[in-house]
């Protein structure tokens with residue numbers, strides 16, 4: 001069975017210029033991500049992981065190459081349309097949760113729908129909150145929750161729009177081991193139960209081992225693409241590229 005990739009990058013390049021300095025953050029990256037797959041993006045600091053995520057999500061524009069998201073080529077789109085595509089098809093989870101403290105848990109989850117002008121689906125919000133283990137905490141404020149619980153609210157918010165792909169940038173970076181594992185197990189079950197694609201940047205080989213695939217970047221290029229990676233294999237390969 002062949003399926004159209006949810007996200008596809010073809011020979012993507014992204015260069016940053018500041019003053020006389022030019023940095024090739026992405027230097028010819030081609031990758032595709034299918035539905036119901038969990039990919040970890042790894043690599044040394046400065047290797048281009050966040051840039052890859054931003055370009056794949058349409059938050060940053062490639063200088064050259066093609067990015068397709070949910071069947072649409074992003075390079076051809078102007079900002080308002082790009083925003084619509086992003087809101088319709090993507091969800092985001094960040095290391096710092098990015099919740100709004102003045103809103104309740106449920107209001108945070110429904111915020112992207114309100115911003116889209118879509119009628120908020122409270123029943124679905126409650127379902128995704130139950131999915132992440134927060135049934136009964138709908139009226140709490142983020143400040144009343146632990147870091148792990150806040151990240152689970154962020155995941156519920158990402159799920160609320162029924163995205164084809166969730167981009168997660170170091171989602172366990174600020175969490176203790178146990179809370180981090182809970183978030184990773186949830187990402188895994190979202191992939192398996194909802195057929196969402198998850199693309200997660202992480203520095204942690206143990207976190208990456210929850211994925212179906214680990215892609216390792218160095219100097220803006222893909223240097224490893226490992227199927228069914230174990231933490232040991234990832235750690236070994238990371239050492240090899242960091243040398």
Ligand SMILES: Nc1ncnc2c1ncn2[C@@H]1O[C@H](COP(=O)(O)OP(=O)(O)OP(=O)(O)O)[C@@H](O)[C@H]1O
Pocket residue numbers: 016017018023024025043044045046047048049050051052
């Ligand atoms: N806005 C920017 N302006 C100038 N240079 C940038 C900008 N964003 C990223 N870079 C540079 O591009 C390269 C790749 O950065 P990127 O943040 O994608 O790497 P990363 O692998 O995510 O790093 P880290 O693991 O430290 O977060 C780095 O050399 C970085 O300094």
